[in-house]
Amino acid sequence: MLLTATNLSFAYGIKPVLGDVSLSLDAGKVVALLGPNGGGKSTLIKCLLGDLRPAGQIVWQDRPIASWSRRELAKQIAYLPQSPTADPNSRVIDVLSLGRVAHWGAFGIESVLDANVVNETIELLALQDLLTRPLDTLSGGQRQRVFVGRCLVQEPRALLLDEPGTHLDLKFQVELFQLLQRLARERQLGILMASHDLNMAAAFADELLLLHDGTIAARGDAKTVLSPDLLQKVYGLPMTTVDHDGATLVFPQI
Numbered sequence: 001m002l003l004t005a006t007n008l009s010f011a012y013g014i015k016p017v018l019g020d021v022s023l024s025l026d027a028g029k030v031v032a033l034l035g036p037n038g039g040g041k042s043t044l045i046k047c048l049l050g051d052l053r054p055a056g057q058i059v060w061q062d063r064p065i066a067s068w069s070r071r072e073l074a075k076q077i078a079y080l081p082q083s084p085t086a087d088p089n090s091r092v093i094d095v096l097s098l099g100r101v102a103h104w105g106a107f108g109i110e111s112v113l114d115a116n117v118v119n120e121t122i123e124l125l126a127l128q129d130l131l132t133r134p135l136d137t138l139s140g141g142q143r144q145r146v147f148v149g150r151c152l153v154q155e156p157r158a159l160l161l162d163e164p165g166t167h168l169d170l171k172f173q174v175e176l177f178q179l180l181q182r183l184a185r186e187r188q189l190g191i192l193m194a195s196h197d198l199n200m201a202a203a204f205a206d207e208l209l210l211l212h213d214g215t216i217a218a219r220g221d222a223k224t225v226l227s228p229d230l231l232q233k234v235y236g237l238p239m240t241t242v243d244h245d246g247a248t249l250v251f252p253q254i
Contacts, residue, residue: 001062002027002158002190003048008056010047017043018054018214025158027188030181032201034194034225035211036235041194042082044211045160048192049079061157074102078151080161084144088136092127092146093118095135099153121152124179140167148176152183161193165200173197177204198250202226210234222248 003025010018018040025031033041047054050065050073058065060076068076078099086095100114122128125145135143144167151159159180165173181204184191195201201208202222210218210225212234218225226248231239238253 001025002060003192004057004059005048006057006059008044008047008054008058010043010052010054016214018047021056021211021214021216023209023216023219025190025192027157027190028184029207030184030191030193030205031207031209032193032195032205033209033211034196034198034201035217039211039234040214041211042162043214045079045162045192045194048160049073049077071102074154076157078154078156078159080147080151080159080164082162082166084147084150086135086147086150089134091132091134092138093131095146096121096127096149096153099150102154117153117155121149124152125149141169141172144168145172145176156189158190158192161191163195164193165195165197173200180204198226198231202248202250226250 001024005024006022008018008021009016021040021044023031033044035041043052046052048058050058050068060068060073096118097110097114100110100117103114104110122131125148127145127149130138130142130146135146138146144164148164164176164180168176177200180191180193183189193201207219208222208225209216210230217234218227218230226241228239228241228250231250240251240253242249242251
């Protein structure tokens with residue numbers, strides 16, 4: 001088990017955001033966090049990273065999170081926030097290379113291995129034509145691919161992704177989710193991603209967790225979690241589901 005989180009609760013001041021949330025993440029699995037804005041998805045991810053300190057217990061690879069140094073965690077966990085940042089004048093190749101910081105030796109010297117990992121990621125995400133371009137010359141979708149690449153060059157055991165499909169058109173969204181699913185299987189990565197796209201998440205995730213007002217309203221497969229009655233309660237919209245070739249699809253009734 002890569003991650004076990006038990007009975008997590010967190011509040012910003014007097015405002016509770018998470019209440020009694022428990023989850024686990026296995027190597028080779030993709031888990032999708034679903035729920036409306038303000039439901040606690042981003043806060044939960046930040047707790048799992050150690051950026052926020054909730055009540056409860058978080059254990060990475062059989063070690064409490066408090067026993068990990070930031071550098072050690074950076075070798076194990078890569079994080080893609082909703083709005084990733086970097087110097088807008090930085091070249092794509094430099095942004096990618098920074099993903100290896102936790103692996104650099106003394107004096108920040110890059111090794112042959114570092115260069116090989118970066119080059120492999122460049123090919124994986126088809127970034128060859130963008131390497132010398134500054135970030136501020138890229139489209140939103142191109143930037144998102146670069147930031148996903150920065151996560152992958154960390155060679156983590158787990159990826160925590162907050163809306164990874166942001167700014168990507170439909171083609172690149174599908175390609176990204178296919179890639180994440182393949183990497184989970186081939187590299188035994190554990191992937192936890194927050195998503196607003198219920199159908200895309202259901203198509204590629206092994207488990208869905210639906211958050212509502214900071215608690216887990218449902219967990220399991222698409223048939224279990226994408227219940228019209230449950231989704232209407234969580235999202236405040238009448239919903240309908242359709243079975244298509246064995247897949248459960250959900251749509252708002254408009």
